[in-house]
Amino acid sequence: LMFKFAPKNIDPQRDKIQKFLTHIGADEISHSGRKLNIHLLSTYDMLKAQGHSDTVCAAGGLHSIFGTNIFQRETVSADHRDIVAKIFSEEVVQLVELFRDIKRPSTLEQALKNNVLTVETNDGATKELTQSQLNNLCAIEAANLSDQGSLKNWPLISKFKR
Secondary structure, eight states: OOOOOOOSSSSSSHHHHHHHHHHHTGSSSTTTTEEEHHHHHHHHHHHHTTTHHHHHHHHHHHTTTOOOOOOOOOOGGGGHHHHHHHSSSSHHHHHHHHHBBOOTHHHHHHHHHTOOOOOEBBSEEEEEEEEEEHHHHHHHHHHHHHTTOOOOGHHHTTTTOO
């Protein structure tokens, strides 16, 4: 079996994410039949190929480091959010935190269906998103679910896969 690796510095942001994921041990954590770092980098690659902003791509590449409602393992403690924000950006961390805090993918699908910006959080409360946040979260979710082969179950979110 032969693996091809992109030369360094072709995508410095991807290199930074890959290095960070190795540093936090994501290459040793199982996730949907593979290692977590592979899933996160695949999500990043999909978003990048679809032409999303660096912020959305980075958030996609880190989307479950704080855990999610489904993948509950916290690879990076929320106490270290400021370090992650310093490495990537505050905007990236905010998207990753939203991805952790909302009852996804169902609440994203519902918001799209009802044409609202209100989503349900994991603790049963609600949160108002901006249109940009909703679109960005749906793009990340579409890439996330697509990488795991379950995007077909979410017809409205699937429209965010470019």
